[in-house]
Amino acid sequence: MAKFRFELVSPEALVISGEVEGVTLPGAEGDFQVMAGHAPMLALLGPGLVTVTGGEGGDRRIFIDGGFCDVNDAGCSVLAEAAIDASGAGEKLDALIKSAEADAAQLVHPAVDDANRRIATLKNVRASL
Numbered sequence: 001m002a003k004f005r006f007e008l009v010s011p012e013a014l015v016i017s018g019e020v021e022g023v024t025l026p027g028a029e030g031d032f033q034v035m036a037g038h039a040p041m042l043a044l045l046g047p048g049l050v051t052v053t054g055g056e057g058g059d060r061r062i063f064i065d066g067g068f069c070d071v072n073d074a075g076c077s078v079l080a081e082a083a084i085d086a087s088g089a090g091e092k093l094d095a096l097i098k099s100a101e102a103d104a105a106q107l108v109h110p111a112v113d114d115a116n117r118r119i120a121t122l123k124n125v126r127a128s129l
Contacts, residue, residue: 002037004038007077009079021054023050038071041070042070044066048064049125065082100122
């Protein structure tokens with residue numbers, strides 16, 4: 001299968017940099033997959049799991065807390081708000097859920113709707129780990 005260049009960067013570190021076969025990303029409007037030859041695009045990412053297949057270190061899953069994706073002729077780059085390997089993301093997700101619930105309790109409509117969607121997304125990601 002054809003490979004392309006993929007980089008995942010968080011404020012703390014360069015998380016992944018290398019050739020991969022595919023990447024599934026948590027788009028703000030739903031998950032999408034990038035493979036070699038994908039059309040150029042920019043996308044807003046929500047919280048969720050990035051699944052990387054066919055990389056040098058094998059398949060990986062990384063939790064990101066939103067960010068941006070740039071797909072171009074050079075490959076795919078993700079700038080994430082935060083990135084944690086899925087195997088160690090449980091405690092971080094629990095803390096994010098607790099914090100989001102506390103924040104939502106102080107909000108009123110319509111802001112509370114967005115907060116509740118974020119909580120539901122975080123809980124779904126947590127359940128999938």
